[in-house]
Amino acid sequence: MAGVDTTVPGNPLREERDRRLPRIAGPCCMVIFGVTGDLSRKKLMPAIYDLANRGLLPPSFALVGFARRDWADEDFSQTVLDAVKEHARTPFRQEVWDQLAAGIRFVTGTFDDDASYTELANALTTLDAERGTGGNYAFYLAIPPNAFPVVLEQLSRTGLAQAADPGPGQRKPWRRVVIEKPFGHDLESAKELNALVNGVFPEESVFRIDHYLGKETVQNLLALRFANELFEPIWNANYVDHVQITMAEDIGLGGRAGYYDGIGAARDVIQNHLLQLLALTAMEDPVSFSPKQLQIEKIKVLSATKLVEPLDETTARGQYTEGWQGSEHVVGLQDEEGFDPNSRTETYAAITLNVDTRRWAGVPFYLRTGKRLGRRVTEIAVVFKRAPHLPFDATMTEELGQNALVVRVQPDEGITLRFGSKVPGSGMEVRDVNMDFSYGESFTESSPEAYERLIFDVLLGEPSLFPVNEEVELSWRILDPVLEHWAETGKPDTYESGTWGPVSADEMLARTGREWRRP
Structure with missing residues (x-):
């Protein structure tokens, strides 16, 4: 503003300028x-x-x-x-x-x-x-x-x-x-x-x-939900059919076989990364974005999260076998150096959860992770219910699926909205189309690496993105019954490298008339 000295202490314009400047450790x-x-x-x-x-x-x-x-x-x-x-x-x-x-x-x-x-x-x-x-x-x-x-x-x-x-x-x-x-x-x-x-x-x-919490896209999930009135009215059990949270890797164990044996996919990824993503997806809007308020809301979600039973039907696990990863033929888990051929450690894990709150009651949350899957991707897919009535002939909507909002955490960070649209022509044919937002195309500044953000927050003493001990313990309370059940039920199923997991994982969703997304 002309004629105003922003260097004077206490000046509101100076305070606003200082607020917008990046903090320095x-x-x-x-x-x-x-x-x-x-x-x-x-x-x-x-x-x-x-x-x-x-x-x-x-x-x-x-x-x-x-x-x-x-x-x-x-x-x-x-x-x-x-x-x-x-x-x-x-x-x-x-x-x-x-x-x-x-x-x-x-x-x-x-x-x-x-x-x-x-x-x-x-x-x-x-x-x-x-x-x-x-x-x-x-x-x-x-x-x-x-x-x-x-x-x-x-x-x-x-x-x-x-x-x-x-x-x-x-x-x-x-x-x-x-x-x-x-x-x-x-x-x-x-x-x-x-x-x-x-x-x-x-x-x-x-x-x-938890390096996933340092990723820009994970933090953008909060902005998507709480800075936009567009999504809040439909972010609940009245409109959401189910939620899929996926972390897929296209690599095998390689030289980590000795470390990984006895840990497995569920302990390595679901207990921390995926349950944290679930908490951010399902949490209520906090009073403020202070660390304490964010932690309170995440703890509420984890406290209300329950396994869906029977576990034989609502969980799945597997070990990868040899197969093709793109154009490369890769060995199976049993042939990885340092891995016990009799091990029951899973490289694929999927579980079904309910968040027992007024907002989410009855909406299943499907969490899955695995190695040697079809491609490397981490995403949160909020899949909406089908329209209660379609005034079209069935042949016009054969290729129409369910609306979905997909937050891509990596590698192509962004958000995709899937909805039905009319195909150009004289007929009334409707099929799915995607509306896509990409970080790389929308912002000139590249996203910082997760460890940049997290180390910086440590030096600032800013704990918003770090799980407290109660969150860690609640996550284990959720997962422990699955691990105990698997320990009593023999070896995991198998799946071919380059596919999207064992048949039992597909059957897990098929029992409820649903299917996994193929990212």
Whole structure:
């Protein structure tokens, strides 16, 4: 506005301008345990660089790696640089790298070595003095869950987990911990893990990473629902026939067979990713988008979610056999190196759930995931009821299906609306057409990687996209009866690689007159 000085403190235009500016993390340091693994190299290091490249990290940001390698700071810095050049989303800029590299340090040690943590504490104190990180530390545990107890115990013993009170009038530094799934193996182990972590870090300082929640399309589901009046009146059991939530992969286990055996598709994907997507799809509108209000609404949904029985008819599981993935012939699960041929671990899992609320009562939610399926895709399909009356001859509507709103989480992020339309011509033939919205075509700015958003939120102390322990435990409460039932019913069915799962999964929906979408 002409004649108004927006630099004056308290000016409403300045406050509006500041609100629209991107937030920047304050002075801090991230410590990565397990820094030599694939997760760090392919996801964490590139994401940190991308945040710096976007101007979202403070100039004083520091990164500390902790591992057994006998590396100097320069060796670790070169490893980070190699990972950035190979996997970063944004272009490489030397000036950004030079500023980031100035705060990179490495500590050699094992998880159970007291002296290594003393060296880590000294390194962090030195960074506080040299870089001005202010005693604000985020500890990223990119390590197997069985290593959590010893690392947490050491962080507690050395005082690194809790900052000392700086005195009157001064802000206390923050300490946070980031943990990756799996969040336990069942309900009992999840409770034990939560108690272990909360014994060192209070719940508000614990950030459980579910990378799917960091994807732009997942967050856009909230915008789609609550920023548009178009969908709210029909987002309920009066109009919705059922909901399908799918995460399909076209890859096999490869070198992860040993890790995957004993975990399986249901534990690996349904317990966390798919149940979180269900909660976001079915939740009521929150009072605000504060983290607490979002968590309250998700917990309400998970508390009301029940398995549909009998489980013999409402669940399905399978193991892939050899087949064709496109033009490539691939081996079956039993031939994957490191996999027990007698294993009952499933690579495909599907379950049926009801959300027992006024909005969703009677609407089945079908969740499925699998490896070596037809293509790689993650989507949420809200399938609507058929029109109660069609004033057309049956031959005119043979190719007409049910209306559907499909949110594509990956890889082609966007939204598709399927509805019936008249075919051009003199006759009154109606068939399905798609109206499509694509992120890549609608926005010039590319979507940040999920780990960019999640790491940034950790540094900001913004917990909206991270499941709290009650969500984790409720998810296991839902899934545990399925796992127990499968443990008592022999080996899984089989399905050919490149198809869409076992016949039993198709039969699961066919019993109710429905069928799976073929993305």
